[in-house]
Structures are given as C-alpha cells and as structure tokens.
Amino acid sequence: MRYKVLLVGNNKATIEDMFLHANNILECQSTSSRFDDIVCHLKYFQPHVLVYCMHNETREIMSQLVTIKHTKLERKTPFFLVATQEDSDEMRRLSADFADVSLIKPITALQIADKITEYIKRNLSIREEEPKPAEPVLSAEHQKTQELLDDIDSLFGAAPAASRKHILVVDDDFRMLKLIKRYLDDTYDIATAINGKVALKFLETKMTNLILLDYEMPGENGPAILEKLRANPSTSSIPVIFLTGINDRKKIQQVLALKPQGYLLKPIDHDKLVEAIENTLS
Numbered sequence: 001m002r003y004k005v006l007l008v009g010n011n012k013a014t015i016e017d018m019f020l021h022a023n024n025i026l027e028c029q030s031t032s033s034r035f036d037d038i039v040c041h042l043k044y045f046q047p048h049v050l051v052y053c054m055h056n057e058t059r060e061i062m063s064q065l066v067t068i069k070h071t072k073l074e075r076k077t078p079f080f081l082v083a084t085q086e087d088s089d090e091m092r093r094l095s096a097d098f099a100d101v102s103l104i105k106p107i108t109a110l111q112i113a114d115k116i117t118e119y120i121k122r123n124l125s126i127r128e129e130e131p132k133p134a135e136p137v138l139s140a141e142h143q144k145t146q147e148l149l150d151d152i153d154s155l156f157g158a159a160p161a162a163s164r165k166h167i168l169v170v171d172d173d174f175r176m177l178k179l180i181k182r183y184l185d186d187t188y189d190i191a192t193a194i195n196g197k198v199a200l201k202f203l204e205t206k207m208t209n210l211i212l213l214d215y216e217m218p219g220e221n222g223p224a225i226l227e228k229l230r231a232n233p234s235t236s237s238i239p240v241i242f243l244t245g246i247n248d249r250k251k252i253q254q255v256l257a258l259k260p261q262g263y264l265l266k267p268i269d270h271d272k273l274v275e276a277i278e279n280t281l282s
Contacts, residue, residue: 002027003120006041009033009053010061012185014082014105014112018051019178022113028174030181032189034166035064036206040191042068042077044201049116051080052099054087069098078119082112164189165281166207170199170225171214171243176268180212183270184277196225203235210280215244215255215263226258239280243268 007015007030018028029045031037042050052065069079081099085106101119103112166189169180177192184190191208193199195217211229215222222242229235242255242263255263261280264272 003049003117004029004045004047005116006031006038006045006047006050007053008038008050009055009082011053011055011082011084012182014053014055014109016178016182017109018053018112019174021109023174025110025113026116029192029194030178031191032166032185033061033064034189034191035068037166037189037191038064038068040202040205043205044198047077048120049078049080051082051112051116054081054083056086066098078123080112080116080119082107165209166191167210167212167277168193168199168202168208169212170196170217170222171212172217173214176214176243176266180268180273183268183273187274188277196220196222196228199225200228203229203238207234208238210277211238211240213240213242213260215242215246223258226260241276241280 002025004027005018007018007028009015010033015030018026019030022028029041029047031041038050041047050068065079078100079098081102083102083104085104101115103115164187167184168191169177170193171177171180172195174194177194181190181192191202193202196219199211199213213222213225220228222244226240226242229238229240239261242258242260243266244251244255244263245266246252246255247265252263262276264276
C-alpha cells in the first residue's frame with residue numbers, strides 16, 4: 001500500500017519535488033499552513049504522516065505547529081520536519097522539540113520518502129479500520145506545549161494579523177491541484193480537496209473565500225456539489241468558479257445556467273485564473 005502523507009509548509013520547492021518524484025511511492029496531499037486547513041486535512045485525509053517543509057517560518061506558524069502536534073493530531077500522527085540550512089539553529093532547536101523526525105536539507109524527495117516508509121514500518125501498525133478517537137491530552141502535554149509557545153514568543157515577538165484570502169480547490173486530478181496551488185500559493189492560502197465529499201466535509205468545520213470547482217468528477221460532479229452548496233445557508237454565499245474541459249457551446253450554456261461566479265476552460269491559463277479570482281474577490 002502507499003502510505004498517505006500530508007505536505008505543509010513554506011518550502012514550495014520541496015513540496016513540489018515530493019509530488020513529482022515521490023507520489024508513486026507515497027500518496028501525497030497538500031494544504032495551506034492555516035491551522036484550520038491542517039486540522040481538517042488530518043481529520044478527513046487521515047494521513048499516516050504529517051510532513052512540514054520549513055523555510056523562514058513566522059512565529060504564528062511555529063505556534064500552531066506546536067498546538068497541532070500536542071493537541072490536534074488524529075491517531076497520534078507522526079510529525080516530520082524538513083528544514084533548510086538557511087533556517088537558524090534556534091529554529092531547528094525549537095522544531096526538534098516537537099518533531100518526531102527532523103531532516104536537514106540537502107535531501108532529495110526520494111530520500112525523504114524512504115525515511116517516511118522506514119519510520120512507518122518500524123513504528124506504526126497500519127490497520128484497515130476506522131481510526132479511534134484521539135485520547136485526551138495529559139496535563140504534562142499541555143505544560144510542554146505552553147513552554148514551547150513561550151519559547152516561540154520570545155524568539156518571534158507578537159503574532160502578525162492574518163490578511164490573505166483563502167481558496168478551496170476541488171478537483172480529482174492531482175496534477176491540476178498541484179498546478180493551481182503553484183500558481184496561487186504566493187498570494188492566497190490554498191486548500192485542496194480530491195473530490196466533492198472531502199470538500200463538503202471541509203466546509204462543515206471552516207469557511208473559505210472562494211471555491212474553484214471541477215465541473216466533471218467521478219461520483220458527485222461539480223453541478224451536484226454546487227447545488228448542495230447553494231442549499232446550505234452556511235455555504236450558499238461562497239463564490240464558485242467552475243473549472244471545465246468542456247469547450248462546447250451547449251455545454252457551456254449548461255454551466256452558466258448554474259449561475260457560478262465564473263468558469264475557466266482547461267488547460268488553465270495562469271493570467272486568466274488570476275484575473276478571474278481578483279474580479280470575484282474584489
């Protein structure tokens with residue numbers, strides 16, 4: 001079986017390398033560094049390992065990693081940290097305090113995949129069953145978490161206010177998810193969902209500013225998901241842009257009849273995607 005790995009972090013090159021070179025060994029998924037996005041993907045993607053690809057992290061991100069590690073991880077998910085030589089010794093020290101495995105670059109995607117596979121086989125019992133609820137956190141864990149947060153506070157100072165818009169991308173094509181994430185990651189917080197079911201589960205616990213929704217997916221397709229979004233008061237006002245490979249006038253009219261905020265033809269053009277998003281969110 002391919003072990004499931006959730007990739008998070010500011011080192012986009014490492015995440016992209018994992019998708020390009022390790023996805024035939026591991027089932028890779030990625031999301032933004034936002035706390036709610038990570039927790040949601042831990043719950044619904046249920047990875048065997050969380051890998052944080054570190055690069056010039058902020059105090060806010062480091063604090064939420066500590067909190068996730070000690071209070072939010074489902075099934076005691078192991079935490080891998082991949083840091084660069086550019087990250088300070090103090091950052092690596094703080095990270096080592098809560099990472100199960102710390103790796104320092106240069107290290108290739110295949111080497112990371114080997115380390116993950118080796119760790120899982122040595123430490124985890126992989127069962128084909130529903131995960132058990134997370135055990136209550138012990139007071140000692142809370143104490144350690146607070147100490148780490150205090151260390152991070154002293155290193156970084158006050159946390160910056162969140163300002164970036166959030167976009168949920170829903171597509172069954174991993175390559176499309178990766179492409180759009182690469183296009184938008186520098187400007188927006190991006191979360192991805194591999195089908196409509198995962199997207200709807202995601203939206204049960206948090207909100208997003210915009211949904212990029214694939215029109216044609218196995219199971220529930222884009223129109224079916226949009227209908228459910230519009231029927232739910234908590235999601236009815238979220239703008240939706242369809243992504244479609246259909247280039248037929250009659251079919252496009254059917255897409256527009258659903259009254260999305262827009263649609264984009266595949267293959268997705270970077271400039272048209274950015275323009276459509278800016279027009280929708282302005």
